[in-house]
Amino acid sequence: MSDLNNLPTTYSPQEAENKWYKIWNEGKYFKPKAGKQKKTYTIIMPPPNVTGQLHMGHALDVTTQDTLIRFKRMKGFETLYLPGMDHAGIATQAVVEKMMAEEEKKSRHDYGREAFVKKIWEWKEKYGGIISEQQRTLGASCDWDYYTFTLDKIPNLAVKKVFVDWYNQGLIYQAERLVNWDPALQSAISDAEVDHIEVQGFFYHILYPIKDSNDFLEIATTRPETMFGDTAVAINPKDERWNKLIGKTAIIPICNRGVPIIGDEYVDLEKGTGCLKVTPGHDFNDFEIGKRHKLPLINILNPEGTLNKEAGEFAGFQCKKARKLVVEKLKELNLFKEEKKHTHQVGHGERSKVIIEPMLSKQWFLNVQQMSKIAVEKVKNNETIFWPKGWENTYFSWLNSPQDWCLSRQLWWGHQIPVFYCKDCKNQWASEEVASTCKKCNSKHIFQDPDVLDTWFSSGLWPFSTLGWPIESAMKEKGFEKFFPTSTLVTGYDIIFFWVARMMMMSIQILDKVPFKDVYVHALVRDKQGRKMSKSLANGIDPIEMVNLYGADAIRFTLAAGSGYNRNLNLDPERISGYRNFINKIWNAFRFIAPHLELAQSELPTISELTHHEKWILAELNQTTKLVNESFEEYRFDDACKTIYSFVYDKFCSWFIELSKNILNSEGHNDKRRRATVLKFSFRQIVALLHPITPYLSEELWSYLKTPAEDLLIAQEFPEYKSELHFQEDQEGMNKFTEVITNIRNLRMSVNIKPKDEVNVQIFLDTKEMEYFSKNSDEIKSQAKIIELKLLKKSESRPAKSIMSATTYCEIFLPLEGIIDLNDQIKRLEKELLKCEQEINKCTAKLNNANFMASAPPEVVFEVQKTAEDNKEKAESIRKNLVGFK
RNA sequence: GGGCGUUUAGCUCAGCUGGGAGAGCGCUACCCUUACAAGGUAGAUGUCGGGGGUUCGAUCCCCUCAACGCCCACCA
Numbered sequence: 001m002s003d004l005n006n007l008p009t010t011y012s013p014q015e016a017e018n019k020w021y022k023i024w025n026e027g028k029y030f031k032p033k034a035g036k037q038k039k040t041y042t043i044i045m046p047p048p049n050v051t052g053q054l055h056m057g058h059a060l061d062v063t064t065q066d067t068l069i070r071f072k073r074m075k076g077f078e079t080l081y082l083p084g085m086d087h088a089g090i091a092t093q094a095v096v097e098k099m100m101a102e103e104e105k106k107s108r109h110d111y112g113r114e115a116f117v118k119k120i121w122e123w124k125e126k127y128g129g130i131i132s133e134q135q136r137t138l139g140a141s142c143d144w145d146y147y148t149f150t151l152d153k154i155p156n157l158a159v160k161k162v163f164v165d166w167y168n169q170g171l172i173y174q175a176e177r178l179v180n181w182d183p184a185l186q187s188a189i190s191d192a193e194v195d196h197i198e199v200q201g202f203f204y205h206i207l208y209p210i211k212d213s214n215d216f217l218e219i220a221t222t223r224p225e226t227m228f229g230d231t232a233v234a235i236n237p238k239d240e241r242w243n244k245l246i247g248k249t250a251i252i253p254i255c256n257r258g259v260p261i262i263g264d265e266y267v268d269l270e271k272g273t274g275c276l277k278v279t280p281g282h283d284f285n286d287f288e289i290g291k292r293h294k295l296p297l298i299n300i301l302n303p304e305g306t307l308n309k310e311a312g313e314f315a316g317f318q319c320k321k322a323r324k325l326v327v328e329k330l331k332e333l334n335l336f337k338e339e340k341k342h343t344h345q346v347g348h349g350e351r352s353k354v355i356i357e358p359m360l361s362k363q364w365f366l367n368v369q370q371m372s373k374i375a376v377e378k379v380k381n382n383e384t385i386f387w388p389k390g391w392e393n394t395y396f397s398w399l400n401s402p403q404d405w406c407l408s409r410q411l412w413w414g415h416q417i418p419v420f421y422c423k424d425c426k427n428q429w430a431s432e433e434v435a436s437t438c439k440k441c442n443s444k445h446i447f448q449d450p451d452v453l454d455t456w457f458s459s460g461l462w463p464f465s466t467l468g469w470p471i472e473s474a475m476k477e478k479g480f481e482k483f484f485p486t487s488t489l490v491t492g493y494d495i496i497f498f499w500v501a502r503m504m505m506m507s508i509q510i511l512d513k514v515p516f517k518d519v520y521v522h523a524l525v526r527d528k529q530g531r532k533m534s535k536s537l538a539n540g541i542d543p544i545e546m547v548n549l550y551g552a553d554a555i556r557f558t559l560a561a562g563s564g565y566n567r568n569l570n571l572d573p574e575r576i577s578g579y580r581n582f583i584n585k586i587w588n589a590f591r592f593i594a595p596h597l598e599l600a601q602s603e604l605p606t607i608s609e610l611t612h613h614e615k616w617i618l619a620e621l622n623q624t625t626k627l628v629n630e631s632f633e634e635y636r637f638d639d640a641c642k643t644i645y646s647f648v649y650d651k652f653c654s655w656f657i658e659l660s661k662n663i664l665n666s667e668g669h670n671d672k673r674r675r676a677t678v679l680k681f682s683f684r685q686i687v688a689l690l691h692p693i694t695p696y697l698s699e700e701l702w703s704y705l706k707t708p709a710e711d712l713l714i715a716q717e718f719p720e721y722k723s724e725l726h727f728q729e730d731q732e733g734m735n736k737f738t739e740v741i742t743n744i745r746n747l748r749m750s751v752n753i754k755p756k757d758e759v760n761v762q763i764f765l766d767t768k769e770m771e772y773f774s775k776n777s778d779e780i781k782s783q784a785k786i787i788e789l790k791l792l793k794k795s796e797s798r799p800a801k802s803i804m805s806a807t808t809y810c811e812i813f814l815p816l817e818g819i820i821d822l823n824d825q826i827k828r829l830e831k832e833l834l835k836c837e838q839e840i841n842k843c844t845a846k847l848n849n850a851n852f853m854a855s856a857p858p859e860v861v862f863e864v865q866k867t868a869e870d871n872k873e874k875a876e877s878i879r880k881n882l883v884g885f886k
Numbered sequence: 887g888g889g890c891g892u893u894u895a896g897c898u899c900a901g902c903u904g905g906g907a908g909a910g911c912g913c914u915a916c917c918c919u920u921a922c923a924a925g926g927u928a929g930a931u932g933u934c935g936g937g938g939g940u941u942c943g944a945u946c947c948c949c950u951c952a953a954c955g956c957c958c959a960c961c962a
Contacts, residue, residue: 007921009921009922009924010922010924011924196958196959196960196961199961201961203962219962220962221961221962222961222962223961223962226961234962267962268962271962272962273962274962275962276962277962278962279962282961283960283961283962284960285960285962286962342961342962344960344961344962345959345960345961346961347961355961356961358961390890390891393889393890394889394890394957394958397888397889397890397957397958398957398958401958401959493956493957494957497957497958528897528898530898530954530955561910562898562899564899564900566899566900567890567891567892567955567956568892568955568956569898570897570898570899571898572897572898572911574897574898574911574912575898575910575911577924578910578911578924579910580924581922581924581925582924583924584922584924584925585921585922585924585925587921587922588921588922588924588925589921589922590921591921591922592921592922593921594921638899638900639900642900642909642910645909645910646909653921653922654926657921661920661921665920742927742928745927745928746927746928746929748927748928749915749916749927749928749929750928752916754916754917755916755917755919755926755927756917756919785919842906846905846942846943849942849943850942851941851942851943852905852942852943853942854942855941855942855943856905856942856943857905860905860943863905864905
């Protein structure tokens with residue numbers, strides 16, 4: 001331990017961070033331990049992607065989760081903070097494929113499935129999971145023995161069990177449907193993974209000849225290249241312009257195929273030309289029209305997004321290129337009328353960023369119609385509560401119009417679908433075991449479905465698969481019964497659909513329980529100007545860089561201070577340095593106390609022994625404690641931070657430490673000892689209050705404050721409000737004390753008296769204040785640098801040649817020898833007077849208003865009366881003395 | 887097109903169920919005062935987006951307009 005008298009003037013976080021994380025972790029402080037609450041508190045960490053680098057969003061996750069965990073742990077809950085990592089099917093496969101292409105000029109097909117998957121595992125061992133190291137840096141107090149990867153054995157068993165059960169129940173089914181096809185991934189993706197992005201495009205006006213006539217139908221489309229897939233042209237039956245053509249045949253240009261002209265209400269008379277080409281194979285709406293009219297369905301695309309042989313001479317071209325060529329060709333044929341600029345929303349792959357093609361394909365789906373209804377119920381009846389409540393709407397809006405979930409992905413990295421096929425008898429069945437023969441005909445010619453499951457399928461099971469489900473021995477070992485349902489899910493609003501909704505549905509369906517009691521939805525971290533942090537803008541702030549610069553506690557405090565019920569957190573690195581300064585301030589407050597720690601006693605003196613200022617600081621601390629507790633319970637991290645900040649800064653450092661200097665430098669042993677005791681007591685409580693937010697600094701300081709027998713701070717009890725430490729009178733007294741001193745300092749400042757120059761002061765008081773001020777006159781003298789302080793009755797005469805200031809209960813005079821700039825003083829006082837008068841006018845207006853007097857509650861009326869009287873007294877003081885100046 | 891949200895001091899934001907507006911940072915002046923210059927003391931700043939309404943009283947409730955942002959939804 002360093003010498004308490006020789007601590008450095010600045011706190012250096014690095015040392016403490018390395019030291020304490022290790023001690024906590026090795027000392028098993030992160031492990032769940034039964035506490036006085038006899039209850040558990042569980043947070044399952046949203047598993048970051050294995051490919052991920054820690055960004056500010058993760059840092060915010062960790063900060064809020066770890067703050068809650070540390071808070072609850074100290075409150076005496078048996079806490080489990082369960083870490084993990086997600087295999088992130090698409091993202092990870094993409095990373096490795098890219099690396100392979102760059103380094104070896106090979107594709108996954110060159111390797112084959114087995115070898116490729118092995119390659120990803122190798123990559124994962126080598127590069128994956130840096131993020132969990134970074135989480136440690138931030139102080140995440142997870143039980144790392146619970147660490148789970150979504151492809152681990154148990155989650156895999158969970159996935160298989162759920163799939164097989166639901167397959168057998170018919171909830172999971174296979175269907176040939178129009179799905180969102182990602183040509184880059186060459187896989188289907190779910191609706192949730194499609195982003196609609198606004199794109200500048202064109203309406204191409206094309207003429208479709210009408211069979212057995214010289215007429216044409218003018219059709220507007222954004223996608224001329226899909227005309228090879230057209231199987232009808234649709235017109236609204238109400239459309240007077242064209243409806244007589246319904247029933248005739250239109251000829252698709254270029255391929256010269258005849259298609260029926262049909263009537264369908266879906267067609268919008270206003271949009272385009274009012275004539276719609278119907279391409280059921282590549283448009284979701286057209287697909288519906290096709291169903292209504294029993295139209296054939298033509299697939300014109302290859303899996304990689306090029307046109308297939310249906311497109312004749314355009315086969316092999318990408319859609320974008322084909323579009324140009326088709327337009328040129330139409331121009332040649334004189335069947336092209338015009339193009340008009342048109343902005344529209346086009347679906348893009350959330351990961352791949354390429355345009356998504358609706359395409360007919362056979363996929364696995366989960367029927368969510370029933371489970372989504374129940375998931376809504378559970379939130380409606382408060383079994384799970386969102387904080388802030390407003391996010392429930394987002395959750396509902398998704399679950400109220402659910403599309404069946406497309407589960408299968410044509411990838412290699414992930415949980416392979418546990419469905420088997422027999423080549424001989426065409427039998428299909430689902431099985432948790434890897435089958436070797438056909439269940440039905442015993443044939444050995446069987447194979448497993450090659451697709452893998454959507455990553456979110458395993459994520460949806462996360463709250464219980466991490467706790468050992470469905471393996472009973474594992475559940476017992478991991479404490480499933482104790483920790484499930486979990487307590488709070490902390491996440492950003494961007495994955496309410498992807499994740500929260502799915503965990504709710506799956507958990508309710510499988511276990512008939514909601515997976516968590518609370519959902520705290522935190523803000524998304526943006527840059528100072530509110531822009532999303534992105535690579536292209538280069539506006540990202542790297543949390544680890546910030547940790548290196550300012551320390552983990554500073555960044556945690558900054559993120560916590562920015563986290564309440566807001567949806568954006570605009571982060572300015574300057575704020576981090578600001579809170580670094582605050583942390584340093586605490587460090588230095590400790591340095592002040594440090595030399596006196598030995599003197600302090602372990603128990604607080606009896607209340608009758610305490611001085612006014614001691615009672616005051618204890619009362620303020622007590623109130624702070626109450627507010628901090630309440631704030632954490634309501635996920636108001638911002639309020640908690642503010643409360644602690646202002647107590648430490650504005651109460652403890654600015655006044656209590658200042659007021660303690662004389663005592664600690666005096667000879668009075670008892671006074672010194674008593675004050676040292678109060679200081680130490682307060683400081684122990686301050687670091688305890690701070691610990692959930694700034695674990696490192698607080699643990700470091702605790703090591704000096706604790707008794708040898710006491711455990712680490714992480715394992716201490718969180719401070720609670722104590723009614724016996726509520727001293728209202730002392731808090732009110734102290735308000736006067738600080739007001740008078742501030743007034744005197746203000747006066748000194750107005751005539752440029754240097755801080756170290758001492759002055760004489762006379763205060764004229766109401767008699768009822770006399771006692772308080774004479775009792776505290778020594779402290780007033782020292783705080784305001786006064787040589788001689790005279791406390792006089794208001795009836796006494798005021799000194800000549802002086803400057804003055806008034807409060808509602810006293811007049812403060814500072815007699816001066818030299819020349820005073822009277823104009824300045826008059827201006828200052830007149831301004832002050834004006835304020836009072838405005839206040840008085842407002843009050844009297846109200847008090848003269850009969851309606852106000854009749855309807856306002858009595859305490860409000862009383863308050864107004866008091867304000868009026870106080871201001872009248874103050875104004876009177878100023879006015880009287882102003883006359884003297886003039 | 888549907889829904890949600892935001893608009894308060896130069897910047898970032900807080901203001902609980904209506905009683906006359908706050909914080910941090912920044913800024914200005916003065917200070918190396920024996921915990922801290924990553925500091926101290928003092929100070930300035932707001933038609934609480936516009937308009938209307940309810941009320942004795944509106945930053946807060948209702949209506950309306952505007953700007954910005956987000957989410958969902960059809961590539962005619």
